[in-house]
C-alpha cells in the first residue's frame with residue numbers, strides 16, 4: 188500500500204498534487220512519501236514483533252537520502268552500510284554508530300579504520316583476510332571489534348542473476364563448507380570479538396522457500412559452532428524481500444515472512460538482525476517525469492520522456508519493469524514504447540506497453556522507484572543530477588537539489604599545459 192493516489196483526477200503524493208511539484212521543482216524529480224515510508228517500516232517491524240531479541244538495520248544502499256534515513260531512524264532503524272560514504276550518511280542522519288552494521292565484500296583499510304574510529308556496532312566479515320585486517324587495526328587502537336562471519340549458504344534465491352548473492356559462485360561470504368574452520372581462526376584473533384554469522388542471499392526475492400533454506404543452513408551451522416565451543420549471540424538474516432513492480436504481482440507479505448522466520452529460528456537463542464532495503468522504500472517513491480515528444484515509430488510510437496537511464500538505471504541494468512502512469516489520466520489508452528533522451532538504445536523503459544494515453548507536456552510517473560532509484564543516478568550525457576522531494580501530508584520539501592552540469596564542470600580542472 189502506498190500514498191500515491193488519484194484525487195480529483197490528479198495523482199497526489201499524500202495531499203500534494205504531483206503537478207504542483209512539477210511546476211515548482213521541475214522534472215525529472217523523485218518524490219517520496221513520508222507516510223508510506225513509515226507505514227512500510229511499521230509493517231515490517233510488526234511482522235517480526237514476536238521475536239524476543241531483534242535489530243533492524245535499513246540497507247542504506249537502497250536509498251541513502253538523508254531525509255529518508257532520518258524518517259527510518261525515527262522509526263527505530265539502524266543502518267546496514269557498504270562503504271565509508273554510507274557510514275557518513277548513517278551518522279549524519281542521526282543513526283547511532285552502535286546501530287550501524289558494516290557489510291560489503293571490498294571494504295578498504297581506510298574504510299575499516301574509519302569504521303573503528305566511529306565505533307561502528309558490527310563488522311560483517313566477508314573473507315578471512317578482511318577479518319585479519321580488522322583485528323590488526325583494532326589491536327593498534329586497543330579495541331576489539333564486534334564481528335560476525337558472512338556465510339554463503341549456496342542457495343538459489345530465484346531472482347535476477349545480477350542481484351543474486353547466495354550461490355557458491357557469487358562473490359559474497361565464505362563457502363559454508365569452509366566457514367567452520369575460518370570462524371575458528373578468526374575467533375582466535377585478539378582484535379575480533381566474534382559473535383555469530385550473517386547471510387544475504389539476494390534481492391527482489393519473491394519466493395520464501397530459498398530464504399527459509401538459507402536460514403535453516405545457517406541455523407545448523409550455528410549449532411556446529413556452539414558444539415565447537417563458540418558463544419554465538421547474534422545471527423544477521425540479511426534483507427531481500429521483493430516488492431510488486433507490476434500491478435497484480437503478489438510478493439510475500441511481511442507477516443508471512445515473519446511467521447517463517449519465527450518457525451525456522453525457534454530455539455536459536457540469539458539476537459536476530461534484519462537488513463531490509465527495497466521492501467521499506469521501493470513503493471515509497473515515484474520518479475515524476477514529463478513527456479517531451481511522442482515520436483511515431485515503425486510498430487509503436489515512442490513516448491520520449493525527460494527522465495532517462497541516468498536517473499533510473501534499473502530498466503537498463505536489469506531489464507526491470509516500472510509501471511508508468513499519467514498524472515492526469517483521461518481513461519484513454521495507447522500502446523507505446525517509453526524511452527529517455529540519452530543516446531543509448533538501452534535508455535528504454537518499456538516496449539510495446541499498454542499505458543495511459545499521453546501527449547507532449549503531460550506528466551507521468553514511474554512507480555516503485557524509491558529503491559535503487561536516485562541512489563544509482565549519474566550525470567551521463569552531462570544531464571543534471573536528479574533532485575529528490577519528500578512529501579509529508581500537505582507539505583513537501585526538496586531534500587536533494589538538482590545538481591546542474593555547471594556545478595560538475597566547476598569540479599573539473601584544465602591543466603596549465605592544455606591552456607595554450
Ligand SMILES: *Cc1c(COP(=O)(O)O)cnc(C)c1O
Pocket residue numbers: 246248249267290291387389390391425426427428462463464465466
Ligand atoms: C543490498 C543488501 C541488502 C538489502 O537488500 P534488499 O533486497 O534491498 O532488501 C541487505 N544486506 C546486504 C548485505 C546487502 O548487500
